[in-house]
Every structure is written in structure tokens, then in C-alpha cells.
Amino acid sequence: MTDRSTFEAAIAAALADEPLQLALADVPAGFVAGRQRARAELPQFDRLRRTARDIRDHILANLDVYLETFEANATKAGSQVHWASNGEDARRIILDICRKAGARVVTKSKSMVSEEIELREHLEKASLDVVETDLGEYLVQIRGERPSHIIAPAIHLRVGDVAKALRLQHSHLPGDRELETPEAMITEARQVLREKFLAADVGITGANFLIAESGSAIIVTNEGNADLTMSLPKVHIVLTSLEKVVPTFADAWPLLRLLARSATGQALSAYTTIVTGPRRQGDGEGPEACHIVILDNGRTELLASDLRPVLRCIRCGACMNYCPIYCSIGGHAYGSVYPGPIGAVLSPALGGPSATAHLAEASTFCGRCEEVCPVEIPLVSMLRKWRMRDLSRPSPTSRKSRALLRAWAILAARPRAYRMAARLGVRVLTTLSGRHGRLRRAPFASAWTRYRDLPAPEGRTFQEQWARRKRIDRAEPT
């Protein structure tokens, strides 16, 4: 979590970071083109979005019922369900489970909820050997970073960065080994991770959906790492948040179809795993115990607020792939767990508004995010709501711009004074710019003229010229 000035420094650093800029330049050709192809191949794509939105809204309106049903069915299937009202609760519950299992090595697949509560860092502090098994997440872990994208945590890295990180981390391997191609890097990471998979006492995964009718969790990956994470150790812990519940499998299919297409342009992720409780009698493999930790962390408050639609989110990341701001600065600059448009709406609700209210400012409201959102979250109006909330706080984020806007609104509400001020302002600007038609520097608009010229006004306001042509509406009330 950052404040406004840290945010600005991070923006400047991100824009000046050439490798990052090169990595971000690949986003349009990758994710954006992929989604567009997938959408073109599925004629009912937009109808499916409306269906998905309705399913999510129905769930949110009946969340308590479905969560209770889920708990009952998951318990019946042999899982233990734990409710965590905040990050501290969830971390304590999970650490307890690990301690009771006598765990030393813990494998983890990718989970944004675990990032939200800084689970890995917390378990490491308790002397557990925690290993991320998603390749991107592993890279982020060994570089001591946070994910910069919710589905592609290492999207900010280029091939060279990856090789360097692997050499540094795997110092036990021969220094002269070939590590030039992505294939070589993947093979090496796989070999290192395989040992951890086999040694792990506890495996922690997230869940994309919880199915109420069966008490199952659905987990999707493209690497199959979640399957090894959950099936090899003695204990499987699912960490997820309460809005992920879905009534039935039939309700989950449209969401799964949209999720992969919106995220990577795939029809379905490579691995879609349904897990229902621990190993049963006669099962050849699987954990002896399955714990499902369901986190609230501000979500019930969101549910009761006018920001409820943000809980429809299925975490596909399309809003960031299409966001010109995200693609300019990358995910780290946001300083929040969830970056991009969804992050700007979600983060202030999860971490306290004061820490991240400034994120809502960083938008042109261009609307591409909500245009591609698979569950039609009205992200622009949600961002606007955060700006409203910020404005009503005793010390809002942007005091200067608030004063400016206030002054403008007061003037604009007085047409006669407004016209006079407009005439005056236009004359001053025109005089300043002479015959050049533009200002290269303007002390009152230095942020503008630092990067671009300010086109000069033509000389007289339209209203003034129109009135002179004697065509003014005679019914004018003022």
C-alpha cells in the first residue's frame, strides 16, 4: 500500500524502466490479440457475458445461502471449512494446520488471495520452507518481488531477467550450463520444483470457484502445478474468498468458458481440476486431509455497499490487459496487491481507503476495461464512486484539483459571470501566444506544457462571436 507521492515516484520509475517497457509492449500482441481471437470464434460471447453477469449477481444476492450449502456439502465430503474474517485470522488458521501436520516444506500454487494476506511471507517467518510452484510466481518469489499481474505474475520480466534470476537462485547447479532458451529455463525450474513437490508436507492452492451443490473446489492452471501441489502432500489447504462460491456445476461452466477466453484467449485453461474432499477409501492417491479457508477481508462490507458489482469479478485480468494506464506503468507501480482497473476499485475496500484512494484518480475513464469485462462490472462508475468517497473525506487525495474544480463549478453555475470570465481568459491566452497559435510554456499549466504545447484559443469565444452575428436566442432567461 502506498500514498500518492510514492505512487508518483513509482510511475516515473516505471516509465523510465526500459526492460519493463519492452515487456509491457508485448501485452497487446499476446493477451489482447488472444482474447480478440477467442471472442471472434465464439459468436455468443457477449450473450455469455450477460449470462455470467446474471449468475454472479444472483449469487451475490444469495451469498449466505450458498456459503452455508457449500459448508454443509464440503463437510459431508470430508473437508474442514474454516471462516476467516481477515488476513490475520486466515494466516493463523493456516499456520496452525501446518504446525499440526508437522510441516517443514510447503508447496503453493498461485493464489491472489494468498498475496492479499501475504501468506508466504508470514509462513516463511514461521520457519517454513514455502515454495511457489507456478513458474511466474516462482520467479517473483526468488526475485523477492510481488506479482505484477493477477494471472501473469512475472509479466514484467523478459527472458534475460529470468535466466539471471535462475542462475542466482540455483547456485548448486553448474555455472556453465546452457540457459539461453525459455525451454531450458522451464526444464530447470521444473526439475528444482519436482523435488519440492515430493518433499512437501502441506500443499496450498487457491480456488477459482467453490461449488455449493457438491462442496468441491475448481482450480484452473496452465502448468498443472496445482494438481501436484494438492495431490502429493498429506494435507491440502484451499485458500479462497467468500464470493467465489457458485451454486452448481452448471453455473460454473459459463464462467469457466469466459475466464480462459478473457484471460489468455484459450477456450479452456490447460488444467481444470475439480477437487472434492480428501482421499477416500479406495483412492490411489490424494491428501489425507483437506482444509478450506474462506476469507472475508472487507468483502461483506463491499456486498452491502453500492460497490457490490466489483464482487462479480472472476479474476481474468482482461481489464488490465486492455488498460492503457496499466500497459504504460505495469502492475508494480500501483503498489497494491491487485493492479489495474479492478485493483483500483478493489484495493481501497480491502486495505482501507486511505492507503489506495489515489488509484481511482489514475484513470482517463476511457471505458475499455468495462467493455472487455466478462461479468460486465461497471468499472468506470465504480472508480467514480471512489472519487466521491475520497472527496467527502476530511483530507482528500487531491486538494488542489478539488479547489480548482470547485471554482470552475461555481463560475459555470453563473452564465453571465462565466461568459465574462471566458472572454477575459481567452484574450489573455491569445495575447500570450501571439501569432504562433500555441504556447510552449505556460506557468499556470506547467504539467501540460512540460510534455506538449498548449494550442492557443482562436481569439474570441464562440458565444461572443455568435452574439455578434445577432443570432442569439432571444428567449435567454438571464
Added chain:
Amino acid sequence: MNEGSARRPRVGLFVTCLVDLMRPSVGFAAARLIEAAGCEVIVPAAQTCCGQPAYNGGDNTSARTLAMQTMKAFDGLDYVVAPSGSCAAMLKLHYPRLMAGDSEAEASARAFAERVHELSSFLVDVRGMTAVPGSFSGRVTYHDGCSGLRELKVREQPRRLLSAVPGLQLVEMADTETCCGFGGLFAVKFAAISNAMVTAKCASAAAVEPDLLLAGDLGCLLNVAGKLSREGSAIRCRHFAEVLAGELDAPPIGAGREGGAA
């Protein structure tokens, strides 16, 4: 009453504050086009700003005051037309939302919204215009303003009208639907990001080597023209209405009297 059926529709021109202050030529061009579409143009003097800066800044109270004032200024007119997708979307989509909770005000905002149109959409969708007064010889590229495109679905209308301009060759640039980085106060609050975005926009434009870049929103145009000018580019910028109406007396945006042609 028998004059009623024959009278021309009375169209209130919502000038927009940026056109009023910075680029009156766009207002005159819009008026000329609306007249060419068989309508009478009225410019209510009591109009100022649509309230979008306040609304997007989270100040709904001020925005509501300005919305009330605007709706009152255009009372009794058949249509309200704005040479801006952004301001038209504010009047058409956001005024009713702003009035939510006050059923009477909401109903009148909805009735008002039905009469509001973005300029190119009014000319094509409402008036069925196919021929335009202007002519222009040269390569032209068109930038889609975000609000017009995504909120009002204005995409084909300006292109259709531009293709009716004798001599004009429309060349599409890449990423024409990507934001130029203006975003009102965003351009100064997050000037560095805005700069990255407008730099990308200018590069997309330059790649198709147009003589002229057109758009339907003065906000985008001030941003893009200002950047092109700073880069020393030869690409000139105008509002599409100026080309459609043949109102090319004013120098291109930011070009000045000493500037080149186009």
C-alpha cells in the same frame, strides 16, 4: 398551427466549454452542418459547462447544479446537439444517473436525454445526411474519442460523412480506439502517463502519414495537436466538423497564423 408540420426542427447547439473558449470554428462548422441538415440552430446563452469535470471528480452536487442549468437552458427545443462525444454522453447518459433518487428530476433528465445527440450521430442517424458542404484534398486519419465510441457507439457515423467529402482519403491508423491520454484533469494530474499515451497515439498516426488528423472531441484534439506540435510533426489537427462543413479558414489547432496549409 398549420405551420407546425412545415417548420424546421429547432436544434439547440450545446457548444461545449472547450469549443467556446478554444475553438469557436468548430461551433460555426457544427451550426453550418446542422443547418445543411435542414434544421434551425439556436444557441442558448445560458449554457456553460455540462458539469463533467465535477462529475468525474466525484462532486455530484456541483454536477447536478450544472445539469439542471443545462437542461433548463435547452428547454423547449426539439434537439440538443453537441460537437463532442464526451459532453454528449454526459448529457445523454449521465444526467439521468445524476438525478437518481429524485423521480421527477430523473424523469425530466430522461426526457432531455432522448433529445440529445452527438453531432455526427445526429446528422447521420437522425437526419440521414449523405452529402456534406465541405471538400478537402488529402490523407486524413480519424481518432475515436472514448466516450463517443464506447458510451454512444459513435464509430461509423463520422467515417460515413468523411467518405462523402470530395477529395478526402481516409486512412485508418492502428489502435484508433485506444485512449489518447487526455482524460480531463488526468492530463495534468498524471502528466507523465498521459504523455506516454499521447506519444503512442502520435506514433500510430504518423505511421499512416496523414496530412490531417481528425477527431470529434476538442479535449483529445488539444492533447494530440499539442504533442504533434511539440514533436515538430507536419500532421495538422482539426475537428471533423470543420472539414465536413468546409470551415477551413482558421489555422489548424495549435498551428497559428504563420503555420502551414491544411
